[in-house]
Structure formats: C-alpha cells, structure tokens
Amino acid sequence: MSTTDQENQLDAKKQKLLEQRQQIDQLHAKMSKIKHKIAVISGKGGVGKSTVTVNLAAAFAQKGYKVGILDADIHGPSVPRLLGLSGKEVKTGPPGAFPVNGPLDLKVMSIDFFLPESVPTIWRGPLKMGAIRQFLAEIVWGDLDILLIDLPPGTGDEPLTIAQFLPEMDGVIVVTMPTELSSTIVKKAITFALRLNMPIIGVVENMSGFICPHCGTKTEIFQSGGGKKMAEESGVAFLGSLPIDPTVGADAQQGKPFMIAHAESAAAKAFTDVVQKVETYLKQREQNTKPETNRT
Ligand SMILES: Nc1ncnc2c1ncn2[C@@H]1O[C@H](COP(=O)(O)OP(=O)(O)OP(=O)(O)O)[C@@H](O)[C@H]1O
Ligand SMILES: [Mg+2]
Structure with missing residues (x-):
C-alpha cells in the first residue's frame, strides 16, 4: 500500500471517530435535561426486565413524575407491545x-417503531452499533424527571456497548428469578454495573412464588427468597419480590401495565x-449530589 493510501485510510478512520464522538455528544446533550436515568438489567433473558421497566414507569407516572422509557433491547424490543403502542x-x-x-x-422510544413488522433484527457487529448510536442520538426527550432504560438481556458485550453510549446513570436495577439466583449471575450483574460506573439501586426477584387468584395461598413454584439472601451477601439492596400472577401475563397481552390495569392485584401490591424503595433512592441521591451551598 502506498503512503498516500495509508494516509487516506487514516483520514477516513479519524473522520469516523470524529462522527462517533459527535453522535455521543449529541446524545448526551439531548439527555442532559433528564433528572434521573435508571437502567434495568438482568443476568439472562426472560426474567421480567421489560415487565419491571414498564410497571416502574407507570407507577412513577401515577405519582406525578414525568417519565420516559427507552427500549434499548434491539433483538427483543417489547416495550411498545407491553404498552399497547405497537x-x-x-x-x-x-x-x-x-x-x-x-x-x-x-414518553416511549423503541427501535421497534422503526422496524417493519415480523422482520427480525439481523444487523451485525459495527453496523449494528453505529445504527444504535445514531438512533439514540436522534431522540428528543425534552424535560423528564425519570428515564427508564430497558437494556438487552445478559451482561455480555452487547448490553455493555449500548450502556457505554449512554450518559452516566443514577443507578441500575437488577431483575432476577429464583431459579437463576446463583452467586455467579448476581456477581456478573454487579461487575457489569461497576464497569460502567453505575451504582446498583438493588435487586428485584421476579416470579417469586405463585399466589392463587381464588384462595390467595402462596405456592413456591421455584424456591423463593434467594434474591434477598444473595443481595445481602453481595452488599447490594434488595428491592422486593414480585409473585407469579396470571394478571401480569394477561395485562401484557392487552398492552396494559398491571400497575394501571390491576392496581389491586398481588403483583401490584408487591410492586x-x-x-417506594426506588423513589427513596432517587430522593437521597438528589440530596447527596446537591452542591454544598444548596444544602441546609
Ligand atoms: N410476575 C409475573 N407473573 C406472571 N408472568 C410474568 C411475570 N413477570 C413476567 N411475566 C411474563 O413473563 C414473560 C417474560 O417477561 P418480560 O418480557 O418482562 O421478560 P424480559 O426479561 O424483558 O425478557 P427478554 O429477555 O426477552 O427481554 C412475559 O410474557 C411476561 O408477561
Ligand atoms: Mg425484555
């Protein structure tokens, strides 16, 4: 390769890096008006991450907060479906x-709004990451009190890369199930958050026991309670457990968060x-990050 070719290649690389930097700056500028940003993660898929995200969002909106949801799960974007917005x-x-x-x-944004129905996301590697960066940089959130971010499942490269595009989080909520409460999974989630400088708000144990809708008796389908023990051992807060509740699945099908559709259900009561714990965390964080001069 000639020196000119090498120089041209270097220039193209520099240009690409500059563009990436500009997109990330744009993204951070658009998100700077949001008071609190919370990421929802899980050790693996299908544990109820999106369910927790939309219901947390609904609960905060019910309390009068201005709330947004970013569905950053590119392979299984389900937030629009869970909110009846497909x-x-x-x-x-x-x-x-x-x-x-x-x-x-x-305020809801998902890659799902841009995809034709029934087309799986098959982008690969850098192409995909570039498209996601651009997608994130374009979103006009406006003023929000809280933005909840549903990240792709797992603690591998993909959720990590996406999370790295995002500005600093106030914290991360780890959703887990009784069956996957091995210390390895919780440790992985903690390592993940640490690598991103994200404080851990706490662990939510989902599908923790089944409460019979007829008699109200709780049956332990999987052995519950491990979430609390594991959180304690790992030095992170335990935020609570959510039972298996048929209304959760039914409401998901209807595109309604159970916190809105079934406020009296076992799941809503537990949630x-x-x-409350997440709200307390945010309030404490607000006080701790206030400039010295504003403190009373
Ligand atoms: N507590 C619960 N009781 C009953 N069904 C539940 C409960 N939590 C979640 N589900 C159901 O389990 C399925 C998976 O939940 P959800 O989509 O929230 O998981 P996820 O972790 O976001 O999955 P993915 O990794 O695919 O993004 C959904 O059909 C949902 O309705
Ligand atoms: Mg999901």
Missing part, C-alpha cells in the same frame, strides 16, 4: 425523533414496595 409512528422534525406518547403520558 405500530405507532414516530414523529420526526429538525431536532430529531420524538418519543411516542403512551398511557399516563409516558408498590419496590417503587
């Missing part, structure tokens, strides 16, 4: 793409506790 169109304008308005005025 197929909605995203409005775009000069500043970028505007989130879709969901129930309780939730209220989780919401």
